[in-house]
Amino acid sequence: MVFVSIQDLEAAINYWRTQSPSKGDELVLSKEAGALAKPYALMIIQGAQRLPIEALSDNAKLAWAEYLQNRDRYGAGQ
Known part of the structure; x- marks a missing residue:
């Protein structure tokens, strides 16, 4: 079974935030960052x-x- 760590998931969200910054007064995340944000939040809540x-x-x-x-190209760990 292949796993993704919380640190790697955070790096992926940050990558997508630089590729497609939040928009509007609500600062809506891009589709990609939003898709990764839900499991990231659940991981935080669940520890x-x-x-x-x-x-x-x-x-x-x-x-x-x-x-x-x-x-x-982005630079892992940024």
């Missing part, structure tokens, strides 16, 4: 340090996969 990839929604899996493809 979890990692989550099985299979637990991510389809949109979150797509956002995660695209982040993985581009993180070397």
